[in-house]
Amino acid sequence: MLPYIITFCISIIATYNAQRCKSKNVKFYFHSFFVVLPLAILVAVRDSNIGTDTVNYMYLFADAVYNNDSILRYILLHPVFELGFLLYNFLVAQFVSSVELYYLITYGIIIGVTYVGAIKLKDYIKPHIFMTVYLLLFFSDSLNIMRQYIALTFIILALSNLLTKKYFRYLFWTFFACLFHTSAIISITIGVVYWITRKYSFQNHKFLYVVVLIVAFIVSISIGYFANMGLFPIFEDKLASHMDSSNGSGVSNSYIVVCLSTLICLYACRIKTPEFSMMLMMVCFTMIFYLSPAMNAVLYRLTIYFNILMCISVAYIYKNTSPRCLSYVRLLLGLYLVFYIFSIVISGTGEVIPYSSELLGI
Numbered sequence: 001m002l003p004y005i006i007t008f009c010i011s012i013i014a015t016y017n018a019q020r021c022k023s024k025n026v027k028f029y030f031h032s033f034f035v036v037l038p039l040a041i042l043v044a045v046r047d048s049n050i051g052t053d054t055v056n057y058m059y060l061f062a063d064a065v066y067n068n069d070s071i072l073r074y075i076l077l078h079p080v081f082e083l084g085f086l087l088y089n090f091l092v093a094q095f096v097s098s099v100e101l102y103y104l105i106t107y108g109i110i111i112g113v114t115y116v117g118a119i120k121l122k123d124y125i126k127p128h129i130f131m132t133v134y135l136l137l138f139f140s141d142s143l144n145i146m147r148q149y150i151a152l153t154f155i156i157l158a159l160s161n162l163l164t165k166k167y168f169r170y171l172f173w174t175f176f177a178c179l180f181h182t183s184a185i186i187s188i189t190i191g192v193v194y195w196i197t198r199k200y201s202f203q204n205h206k207f208l209y210v211v212v213l214i215v216a217f218i219v220s221i222s223i224g225y226f227a228n229m230g231l232f233p234i235f236e237d238k239l240a241s242h243m244d245s246s247n248g249s250g251v252s253n254s255y256i257v258v259c260l261s262t263l264i265c266l267y268a269c270r271i272k273t274p275e276f277s278m279m280l281m282m283v284c285f286t287m288i289f290y291l292s293p294a295m296n297a298v299l300y301r302l303t304i305y306f307n308i309l310m311c312i313s314v315a316y317i318y319k320n321t322s323p324r325c326l327s328y329v330r331l332l333l334g335l336y337l338v339f340y341i342f343s344i345v346i347s348g349t350g351e352v353i354p355y356s357s358e359l360l361g362i
Contacts, residue, residue: 113156
């Protein structure tokens, strides 16, 4: 646990210092360097047993190195994977053959682009709070489903453009994310909800919001039902059950507590802006999906794109709410830490604890 805590603290402190820089000068880039590098190194030099799918990605990259003279042969060897991910592996294999360097580059992109998305929103949120929530709730999962987290990274960048009203860039990065994981297409829903909240305010159209949530509940049941019938084979290689309470860890139940606590905190600190209404709705969607009786691995993978709004929403209210509500946010951050200790450290979800690295000698 200690290596994670040390690198988390370095990254959060560096983000805090970077956001205080008034311009993108040498000092800003110096701090930004320490936001990304320690975390990327930590992941890059980990042993192959850290993370559920680590070995699978090692084999995929090894194939790219072995077939680095023929992109077509490499693509034909792995027809179930998205073209963007295969092209990325092939491109990296042209320059490096070490798995450690491959992970260093990949997680440099994952963490770096996520950080860029947070910094782009610094007029709306507190980036260091964003990174705190991201590291506690999401980072460990990235060690297991790396491919989807590459897609999620670009969705974060897309959302930063959506909230700054750069709609073409939002669409571009959303579809770019789909090149790495097709499930990212569901994040179009966020744009639709954002449009609704701008047109119909929560304060004046509460009945409409209730109807939307009921429809979302019906949709969540339908997706789970049809997925269980095997009608979505395109998702078969993308399923992950490690958040399912059936594994004995109770993680999905604890995540419901996290979502519910976040929802209560957001409602208590509610801000009368379209951006906040959208964030509130997306956290509601997450709750609906997790409470759905049809909850399964398919829905879990899809809710990741909704869950990431928790990072933005908590950082948003931290910057824009009243001093009284700040105490609620701090309590919520404390709950996230408890969740991390319970679900990741004690329960061992995702097999990322205890950390070990033969290269580092630990």
